[in-house]
Amino acid sequence: MPDASPLLSTAQIKDVVAGLMPVLEAELVGLVGIPSVAVEGFPDEPLFAAHEMIVGLLTDAGVDEVEDLLIPGKTAPVIRACVPGPVGAPTVLLYSHYDVVPADDVELWDSPPFEADKRDGALYGRGTADSKANIIAMIGALRVFGGRPPVTVKFVIEGQEEFGSPFDTYPPEAPELFAADAMIIADVGSVRPGSPTLTVALRGSAQVVVELTTLGTDKHNGLYGGAAPDARLALIRALATLHDESGDVAVEGLLREPWAGSTYTEEEFRTLAEVREGLPLLGSGGIGERIWSGPAITVTGIDAPPVDGAVNAVASSARAVINLRVHPRQPAAQAQAALVRHLQALRPFGLELTVTAGETGDGFAAAQGGPGFDAALSALSQAWDAPAGLMAGGGSIPIVMALDTAVPGAEKLLFGATDGYANIHGPNERVLLDELEKAVVAKAVFFQEYARTFDARTPEADTAEGSK
Numbered sequence: 001m002p003d004a005s006p007l008l009s010t011a012q013i014k015d016v017v018a019g020l021m022p023v024l025e026a027e028l029v030g031l032v033g034i035p036s037v038a039v040e041g042f043p044d045e046p047l048f049a050a051h052e053m054i055v056g057l058l059t060d061a062g063v064d065e066v067e068d069l070l071i072p073g074k075t076a077p078v079i080r081a082c083v084p085g086p087v088g089a090p091t092v093l094l095y096s097h098y099d100v101v102p103a104d105d106v107e108l109w110d111s112p113p114f115e116a117d118k119r120d121g122a123l124y125g126r127g128t129a130d131s132k133a134n135i136i137a138m139i140g141a142l143r144v145f146g147g148r149p150p151v152t153v154k155f156v157i158e159g160q161e162e163f164g165s166p167f168d169t170y171p172p173e174a175p176e177l178f179a180a181d182a183m184i185i186a187d188v189g190s191v192r193p194g195s196p197t198l199t200v201a202l203r204g205s206a207q208v209v210v211e212l213t214t215l216g217t218d219k220h221n222g223l224y225g226g227a228a229p230d231a232r233l234a235l236i237r238a239l240a241t242l243h244d245e246s247g248d249v250a251v252e253g254l255l256r257e258p259w260a261g262s263t264y265t266e267e268e269f270r271t272l273a274e275v276r277e278g279l280p281l282l283g284s285g286g287i288g289e290r291i292w293s294g295p296a297i298t299v300t301g302i303d304a305p306p307v308d309g310a311v312n313a314v315a316s317s318a319r320a321v322i323n324l325r326v327h328p329r330q331p332a333a334q335a336q337a338a339l340v341r342h343l344q345a346l347r348p349f350g351l352e353l354t355v356t357a358g359e360t361g362d363g364f365a366a367a368q369g370g371p372g373f374d375a376a377l378s379a380l381s382q383a384w385d386a387p388a389g390l391m392a393g394g395g396s397i398p399i400v401m402a403l404d405t406a407v408p409g410a411e412k413l414l415f416g417a418t419d420g421y422a423n424i425h426g427p428n429e430r431v432l433l434d435e436l437e438k439a440v441v442a443k444a445v446f447f448q449e450y451a452r453t454f455d456a457r458t459p460e461a462d463t464a465e466g467s468k
């Protein structure tokens, strides 16, 4: 069992990280230069190249045991590595992913997406923020301690997060591989630059398809329109019942609560969503309640002829797919059932709808107030010299639920190097180097603070060096 390096003050950690930044930046530039797109139809070679580079970085940072996790089904290799800490030290699992979404909208980028470009203190490129900066931050935190961290560190870095992978549901099948006291899920970031944020909730998601058929075939609307039951009109009428006049969801049985943590101001939200000047937003209540702790219903697809080339006919059938976003603590299936009930009870023009429940994904609500939670808030505040806030994420991260099921006792801590303005999955994705630096500091400070809480609880650990 190796000794941990001696305890460092936060100021010392900041100095060390500042000294590491040129190297970390160069490594991030190298990693972003590898177009590791995991989406089907893209070549596998870049994924393996990114994997290879990360294995090399881990080895350079002093990790002896690096291996690929072999799981059933086809997926990009999942890197598993472990760095033992001092005797009695807690185990912290660090998760992130090295794959990226494609950047097919090259014309919208100000610099080539797969050549990291440094402008105004930021590094632009696909994957800079989601999530290669987070991988670099994890490895940077290990380097702070010369590869001998005050906690046992387990790395789990996968390569197929953006495109459904069998790994999404794997952890509960081999929970011992993921056993940890705390997990840092580094696939997120802060609400905005300068405001360190812990993500404590993720909304769930459910799909519902609604359809109806009213005629044998489409009929000329000059001859039949006015009396023939129009499937498309009936569907539109049904969809219009999902929201009230102000745009709040009008379906019974969906959990909604005020959001108590940090949130975007209305102005910030308008900027981020690129809402056209002078237009109202949907719904009522705080932005956090509308986008995180309340339901949202979006009609994401509807079968209808395009306007150009439309023929004059009454529609014989119509179909729409609805995506429901669910309060983090409401089971997605329960919320889905509420939406199905609402649609089944409708009779637009007296017509019955066929409603089919599709996929669901439960949301996530982190346990708060444990030693990991406290240490994370403290570390974030120290790294940024600003009080840390709590926020939720709009998108679901399936692996969080799988890890939570596999190791329910481990505190899940979601924070990272990026921020709400990073434009992940969009053109000109970027990470601010200053935020990356602070994220490295936060992880290193977290390791020490978290180790200390275990020292206090485990008297035997006093024998381990560096635990005073």
Ligand SMILES: [Zn+2]
Binding pocket: 097, 130, 131, 161, 187
């Ligand atoms: Zn991601």
